[in-house]
Amino acid sequence: MVYVRKLKPIEVLSKDAREDIHLASLELLKEMGVKVYSKEALRILEESGAKVDQEKQMAYIPPYLVEEALKKTPKYVKLCARNPKYDVILDGKHICCSTDGTGMYTIDLDTGERRPSTKDDVAKSARIINALEDADLYYPLVTPLDFPKHAHVLHEFDAAINNLEKHFMSGATYLREEATYLIKMASAVVGGIEELRKRPIISAVACMMSPLILPLGETDAALEFSKYGIPVVPMTMPLLGATGPITPAGSVLIGNAQILAINTVIQMKYPGTPVIYSSFPLSMEMKTGAFAVSFPEADLVIAGHIQMARHYGMPNLAGGNIGSAKLPDEQAAYEKALCGLITVLAGGDICGTIGLLENYMVLSYEQLLIDYEMYRMMVKLAEGIDVNEDTLALDTIYRVGPEGHFMAEKHTLKHAKDVWAPLITDPRSHQAWKKEGGKSVVEVAREKVREILATHEPEPLDEDVKRELERIIKEGEENLPHRPHNP
């Protein structure tokens, strides 16, 4: 369920600061240039008027081109779902919830052991997202390591879509061919490529590289998706002090320039392609060099990128409930709560990013529900306080008087359903809690996950669609390259 943001976003960047970052981005793209490993992207930029050095694979993009591309970028994006009742609109006013992705390990629900992730984990986690009312889209939480790696994208989609009626956002695709096969599969589900163009039930992340590189496979895949009007999610991930400047401002700048560069390529070739501005920076711990996704500086870059996206009128996906904790423990709780909250308060469109530990590496089913619970609290906060005749309840206050109570008032009864209701949070007394086994929230979450998996039945795909998906996967496994193309 999509929430309406009523609270004005907090500003981590003033209007002047946003203008400065925009102008500095334009300067970098023109003067320093951007490395473009994709031949098609280089050609598009050259044909659009950018200065290109073919030998060095560098493009020097003039500001007018970047601005023109921004004008062609849609301000509203609809993320369609297999079942249209789960469609999501991104317009800067609504907030929706996605999963995080894409990890390599899963904390096993039964053994508690951290093990390589499987296709079954993708299927189960997608089923959970389908069941959770306020979760809106599924991004593969983990990759299936029990299937051929060169076809991982196809298996991720297959496992998910058999359990999911909501929108599917593919994790990073590294090759144009992966995009081709994913598009084939999504077309099979909706009944053809023209149907998919009308209602793209998938979108796809395109990971850019810092400092300023448009990589080969990712960029080509992004262009392939754009060709069919499928929303593209270019993602910047500067490591502060390593692949980006150590200062939040500098990393906001370098990430912003990356997004503007890829958006220019996409809009010049396929104007009007829905593009979602995405940012997942990492901090570096100065004593050990360890990376952390939600230290305060990285959180500030996330908030900064969200505000740059809003500055351009582009939908965004950034930050959310992320952290470097190894367990669904106290560290996970505060890292995720703080980053998740600033994401929502700064103006995030796609928030939540629920379910992973260890810097996007490890799925914890228990954490998935804990993150979901936190997300639901955050969006309620973002609704702010509505003040009108009904909410002020002056008449009711008069009727109750100084010594009465409000519990049986019509006004109370009318609004009771609007009050935030916990899924796994236990507000009860110690006695009541103890009576039911004195469980930690992690244990409660585990039981809830088991309950959902035992009871929730997503609408299945037609048998012939299932068979067609299997056929495409088989074809993909045979034809997809086992190694990336050499840049």
Added chain:
Amino acid sequence: MSSEECLTELKSSIENLDKEAAVEATKKALKMGLDPIEIIEKGLAKGLREVGSRFEKGELFIVELIAAAEAMKAAMEILEPEILKRKTKREVLGRVVLGTVAGDIHDIGKNIVASLLTAAGFEVYDLGKDVPVEKFIEKAKEVNADVIGASALLTTTVPIQKDLADAIKRSGLNVKYIVGGAAVTPQWAEEIGAAYAEDASSAVEVIKNLVKQKE
């Protein structure tokens, strides 16, 4: 209107959480000559039990249960003098006298307990807040109570619960005693020889057990 229809109207007034409708239906039923006990048992209480069981199943909110209990209470205020007149007695799970102790005016928790008890089938005599010790004893004698419940939220008013415990002993009444409230601990309850419940729904369970012990 048949008496059957009238009882249905009583029941649904409670299910609809409608205090005004409950009062109107009760007046109408009396006018039609229905027995007050029948009005309660086959009408109002039936509705309240339905609401209570839906609340237990998680289908209704606490405030809806309270609203139903308050509608019942409003109807009972009309019926009680009639019951007294006819010298009949209603079969109930037990009779409970409740109040917030003297010096303390925090009563929302006690109100919730009163509503939950009513919904569970107890007859509740709610003395309100800032209730002196003697008043608890008087009322318990008058209604032949099974249980006295005393609530205290302030650390400074908690000792009154001991005064009440002593007064109950002195009175020689065969009545069980339960204490609750934010400033009360199980240790304190034990010290003064009272039962204890930490929240409203466990209070209902504890009081059910106290009544059983008494029998």
